[in-house]
Amino acid sequence: MPDEIDRPTPRRKPRQEVTQVGGRTLRPATLMMGLGYDPLLSEGALKPPVFLTSTFVFESAAAGKRHFEALAGKRTGEVDGLVYSRFNGPNQEILEDRLAIWDGAEDALVFSSGMSAIATLLLAYAQAGDVIVHSSPLYAATEGFIGRVLAKFGVTYVDFQAGADRAAIDEVLARARGQAEAQGGRLALIYLESPSNPTNALVDIKAVAAGRDGLCGGDDHCPPIAIDNTFLGPLWQRPLEHGAEIVVYSLTKYAGGHSDLVAGGLSGAKRWMDPVRSLRNTMGTICDPNTAWMLLRSLETLEIRMTRATENAVKVCDMLKDHPKVEEVGFLGLLSDGAQADIYRRHCTGPGSTFSLYVRGGEAEAFRFLDALKVAKLAVSLGGTETLASHPAAMTHLSVPAERRAALGITDNLVRISIGIEDPDDLIADFEQALAAV
Ligand SMILES: Cc1ncc(COP(=O)(O)O)c(C=O)c1O
Numbered sequence: 001m002p003d004e005i006d007r008p009t010p011r012r013k014p015r016q017e018v019t020q021v022g023g024r025t026l027r028p029a030t031l032m033m034g035l036g037y038d039p040l041l042s043e044g045a046l047k048p049p050v051f052l053t054s055t056f057v058f059e060s061a062a063a064g065k066r067h068f069e070a071l072a073g074k075r076t077g078e079v080d081g082l083v084y085s086r087f088n089g090p091n092q093e094i095l096e097d098r099l100a101i102w103d104g105a106e107d108a109l110v111f112s113s114g115m116s117a118i119a120t121l122l123l124a125y126a127q128a129g130d131v132i133v134h135s136s137p138l139y140a141a142t143e144g145f146i147g148r149v150l151a152k153f154g155v156t157y158v159d160f161q162a163g164a165d166r167a168a169i170d171e172v173l174a175r176a177r178g179q180a181e182a183q184g185g186r187l188a189l190i191y192l193e194s195p196s197n198p199t200n201a202l203v204d205i206k207a208v209a210a211g212r213d214g215l216c217g218g219d220d221h222c223p224p225i226a227i228d229n230t231f232l233g234p235l236w237q238r239p240l241e242h243g244a245e246i247v248v249y250s251l252t253k254y255a256g257g258h259s260d261l262v263a264g265g266l267s268g269a270k271r272w273m274d275p276v277r278s279l280r281n282t283m284g285t286i287c288d289p290n291t292a293w294m295l296l297r298s299l300e301t302l303e304i305r306m307t308r309a310t311e312n313a314v315k316v317c318d319m320l321k322d323h324p325k326v327e328e329v330g331f332l333g334l335l336s337d338g339a340q341a342d343i344y345r346r347h348c349t350g351p352g353s354t355f356s357l358y359v360r361g362g363e364a365e366a367f368r369f370l371d372a373l374k375v376a377k378l379a380v381s382l383g384g385t386e387t388l389a390s391h392p393a394a395m396t397h398l399s400v401p402a403e404r405r406a407a408l409g410i411t412d413n414l415v416r417i418s419i420g421i422e423d424p425d426d427l428i429a430d431f432e433q434a435l436a437a438v
Contacts, residue, residue: 036097102234114250117264128154129185162201209243253383330356382418
């Protein structure tokens with residue numbers, strides 16, 4: 001049988017990917033303009049078309065069989081063709097190639113939301129009797145999924161505070177392993193969020209990786225470390241370089257960057273992505289082609305947007321930190337000493353543009369500040385071109401029990417702010433007049 005018969009019909013990969021010029025490896029900002037897409041395979045269209053189709057035509061029955069063998073795990077190697085839009089599609093695959101570039105990962109997967117990425121990941125790795133170790137705080141829906149949804153399937157968890165040192169991490173990992181043995185399961189996954197939502201507390205990824213390596217030396221099963229990098233990634237923190245195996249994103253935030261889409265992503269080595277891809281194929285949690293197309297557009301300006309937003313945040317926080325109506329500003333760019341500053345210096349290359357502002361007073365004062373804002377919009381979410389402000393205790397983290405909120409530092413005077421790319425002096429003027437109204 002000639003070779004071509006076995007080849008998938010829709011070929012979207014460029015025959016030759018340009019990733020180096022004159023011995024120089026091209027940077028992600030350059031690769032975002034073309035990687036993974038060959039215009040000549042799509043009538044010369046400079047930008048990839050949106051492939052609105054539910055299914056893909058096979059060149060032959062043998063080619064179709066070959067794809068399904070790969071999908072069903074009966075043949076090693078990639079599903080090298082397009083099959084059905086619940087599994088893959090050109091827009092999504094180009095996006096995955098480009099997302100992987102930012103994290104220096106071998107592979108990536110995209111999802112219909114950050115939460116569907118997280119849920120598919122957790123369900124792929126945990127089974128009845130298993131234990132998940134996670135840092136705290138977590139985005140409330142993630143915490144709820146681990147604590148309430150996975151509990152229905154016999155999966156338990158042990159958590160530790162972001163910022164914990166090696167000794168505390170070791171103690172938690174040992175306790176989790178004991179708990180898993182007692183339940184007849186394994187320590188399935190270590191799940192981190194750093195910086196955490198909403199307090200910006202950082203996790204020492206390197207210490208967690210060292211603790212994990214110490215715990216499982218020689219064991220058959222060594223739990224992977226996954227980390228939600230939504231607040232700083234993919235520009236200001238590259239967790240795979242610090243010992244994590246899987247990077248998690250709400251692409252809704254900085255990656256999407258325009259507050260006009262909802263999506264999620266995972267990146268890491270293929271061996272870590274494969275079990276999740278397989279479950280995504282079953283559940284259909286992949287993102288749609290239109291959203292993938294919009295994310296391709298967004299990734300072209302990622303570096304420039306995140307850089308400008310971060311510069312703006314530095315200027316705004318410089319004003320806020322000395323303001324008499326402000327108790328404290330939880331901005332990574334203001335960390336100067338202590339354990340958090342040390343973690344920041346070892347893991348991050350920039351502070352991002354999302355921070356916590358503790359207004360003097362309580363909920364009433366925080367609400368007066370929020371209601372007085374004129375340029376910044378009062379809305380949850382973050383990472384868009386526009387500045388947003390919200391009240392975690394009354395909004396995103398309302399479902400977290402009050403005592404736990406207090407223990408995690410999610411207080412009534414906490415306002416979370418995500419700075420956009422507006423003129424920084426306009427933002428400073430807005431925050432000054434809103435604080436005057438408190
Ligand atoms: C840190 C973090 N992770 C995950 C999510 C969930 O993402 P999505 O809303 O895209 O499902 C969010 C949403 O705010 C978040 O802030």
